[in-house]
Amino acid sequence: xxxxxxxxxxAAILFISAPIAAETSLHxxxxxxxxxxxxxxxxxxxxxxxxxxxxxxxxxxxSITSPEREQQVDQAxxxxxxxxxxxxxxxxxxxxxxSKANHTAEAHHEDDHGHHHDHxxxxxxxxxxxxxxxxxxxxxxxxxxxxxxxxEAQLFGRFANSEALKxxxxxxxxxxxxTLNRNKPVFRF
Numbered sequence: 001x002x003x004x005x006x007x008x009x010x011a012a013i014l015f016i017s018a019p020i021a022a023e024t025s026l027h028x029x030x031x032x033x034x035x036x037x038x039x040x041x042x043x044x045x046x047x048x049x050x051x052x053x054x055x056x057x058x059x060x061x062x063s064i065t066s067p068e069r070e071q072q073v074d075q076a077x078x079x080x081x082x083x084x085x086x087x088x089x090x091x092x093x094x095x096x097x098x099s100k101a102n103h104t105a106e107a108h109h110e111d112d113h114g115h116h117h118d119h120x121x122x123x124x125x126x127x128x129x130x131x132x133x134x135x136x137x138x139x140x141x142x143x144x145x146x147x148x149x150x151x152e153a154q155l156f157g158r159f160a161n162s163e164a165l166k167x168x169x170x171x172x173x174x175x176x177x178x179t180l181n182r183n184k185p186v187f188r189f
Contacts, residue, residue, distance in 0.1 A: 033057060034163035038180075040151065040187070042171040047094060047140040047148060049086065053155075055103065055132025057162040062132045063105065073132070077101045079158065080136045087152035093143035100137045105130035150188040153180050 036053030056062045058076045061069060079085075083096040142148050155162050165180040171189050178187050 033062075034161065036155070036162065036165045038153070038165050038167045040167060040169040040171075040189075042145065042148060042169075042189070045142050045145050046097075047088070047142055047145075047151075049136070049138045049140075049151075051080075051134075051136045051165070053134050053136075053162065053165075055134060058134050058159050059132070060161055063130055064132065073103055076134065076159075077103065080134060081138075083138070083140070085136070085154050085158070086138075087154060088140065088142075089147050089150060091144060091147040094140040094148065097139045097141050098137075099139075102135055104133050104135065150186055152186045154185075156180075156182040156185055 033054050033056045036051055036057060039048075039050045041048040054062065055073070058080070059069070059072050064070050064073060078101075080101040081099040083099070088094045153165055155165060163181060167176075167178045167180060167187050169176045169178075169187065169189055173189060176189055180187055
């Protein structure tokens with residue numbers, strides 16, 4: 001199998017398994033505030049990014065309990081979908097082809113966190129007792145993919161509670177991983 005087909009196969013596996021891995025990770029790592037997950041793949045001229053991050057890191061809370069919080073979540077989704085969330089070398093001439101962002105609320109249990117929620121007002125607090133998570137998927141097309149040698153996360157400057165981003169990457173150079181943070185927001189590949 002040639003290297004291009006191998007990279008395509010691995011990229012497909014990475015992005016098909018990413019939601020499963022994120023779901024498994026969130027269940028087993030007990031929802032770590034301050035740390036998100038970024039999956040990155042370069043395939044030809046395309047740069048694929050998929051990020052999953054706890055709601056607390058983005059909006060400062062982990063459950064939607066009011067219309068005001070729902071509005072904050074909607075505003076955060078709009079900000080997360082922007083191409084400017086990432087600083088990509090200008091020489092790569094990348095443009096955003098697609099961007100999707102959403103949120104999910106993952107149930108947690110009293111024994112996991114030692115607190116109890118009164119659910120008698122279930123309709124008005126339908127997400128109370130659940131952890132809020134954001135997922136962002138973006139695809140960029142780069143006219144000069146050879147110049148695509150790094151990406152800088154703008155996340156830390158935009159969202160005060162974000163502390164770290166664990167990166168899993170697949171490029172023509174192979175599979176790589178790193179952890180980005182406020183002091184080290186650049187991933188080189």
